[in-house]
Amino acid sequence: MADETATARQKRVWDRAAPRYDNQMPLLERIWFAGGREWLGRRAHGRVLEIAVGTGRNLPFYASDVALVGVDLSPAMLAIARERAAGLGRAADLRESDAERLGFADASFDTVVCALSLCSIPDPAAAIAEMKRVLVPGGTLLLVDHVASSWPPVRAAQWLLEQVTVRAAGEHFTRRQLPLVTAAGFQIEEAERRKAGTVERIRARRP
Template sequence: MWDRAAPAYDRQMSFFEKAWFPGAREWLGRRAHGRVLEIAVGTGRNLPHYRPGVTVTGVDLSTAMLAIARQRAADLGLAAELREADAERLPFADASFDTVVCALSLCSIPRPDTAIAEMFRVLVPGGQVLLVDHVASTWLPLRAAQRLFEQITVRTAGEHFTRRQLPLVQAAGFRIEEAERLKAGTVERIRARKPAAGGA
């Protein structure tokens, strides 16, 4: 499905991001540092927002999305390693990255708790995870509409609108450092840290 969506993905997302997720990718890019792993990198829409000095590794299941991401990295002069991999079974050793980023993707990963546990595993002690996603609204009428909408989107695209990642991040052992909800609570940004050695 994502391979088929790849050619039109950037055009479609540009509209939604302006209306629903303004500033989200800049928020991620300002906070990412060191060795960065981006989960579900897609077409590489976050790549222009990373600061100089970071090293970027990106993974995705879609070869068509990755092809676009590789071209975007080349156009930016960014030496990013972009490879096919599953968020639930990351092909990296423990403690390999300083920052893990995941934008607008845990909503469609089949087992988000498993993916978050993998993020925890590959982070160094003291490393951080940065998440942006759409979540269940804090406004009951809108949340009811989200439930109806996802009856279609879960079947057609595996995309959930009433999930919330924060409890899963906490359950995985991360310490929450920033969490904010926007757009009637339908958008959540999270920065959380893996405890340093000794639990500090």
Template structure:
């Protein structure tokens, strides 16, 4: 866990989510019914034990977690967290929500059995730093579960993504052509599931931190 203050880019993202918190659900719902269909369910099926959701946002994954998980959600935006808290209350779900930076998670090493990050590495300024933090706070043998949109393998789609980025990056810090598999491996995690969907523009990854499993004494 680093004690450095947030970067200029991180502060910009905080301002962005302050502006868009109330409209986020409506904007993302269409994508989750189409190109991202099934992704929240995929996450929920792989999350167990003490679960940390990084960049939990408005809590759109909450309905898909099993009843026996202990959930902590962290997000840069207090406005997004307020919506997540309301969603948890409406679901009758106990969860601990905290404001924090994905690049400097406010948790001790090995605090969680599963770490989840959905549709956020595209806008976190330094995804490599965030993934290193996720690897740090998950227990040896625990899982890091990721879903995001990434650069497509199809040339015409990639060209469209690149053009859109001329607007999405300066306006809201959203990258459409990143890929994260190499960063996951660079963080010291072992990839055990990796699937590409929608012409390669959506990726789902489950990786594990090497070492004793969470059920073994250390």
């Protein structure tokens, strides 16, 4: 689809992936992202916005007292997330929205969460700028994602893999979000890399 925008392609890709997503993720999460969702849930507080909420795999890990809003490009992913929220008895406002153009007023949230998604958002810098805009001063940004490895041989393999995944699904393996978060003016409070530096967790504060 030569005239398709990057955002429209991502919506199509994730709508198509939605029925299989929950079957594909558990093994990856155990081996590669273990503990990441729990890490996010322990740090989220107050009015929480989750960007690219997907099928709602983070929902079980949020404290019961957070006021949760989740957005995603994909209606098919959101439909599964709504079913998950209902099954958990979790009140959540789940709506369709583009991470690069969020439909919320400035300073609307105490915490913004984005897990395993900036790797495929077409313009991650624009998405991070929007996350900052909707956070209150002093608000918390929480990110978990796969990033370019700190080991050169692994990074070279990621680059090769990316030649296929970027064309097929907009999925990047050699991005790193920390420089973008810093450039956006956030104060970094926690940053740790795992699995040969291929997974990074970031907690940052809006000044």
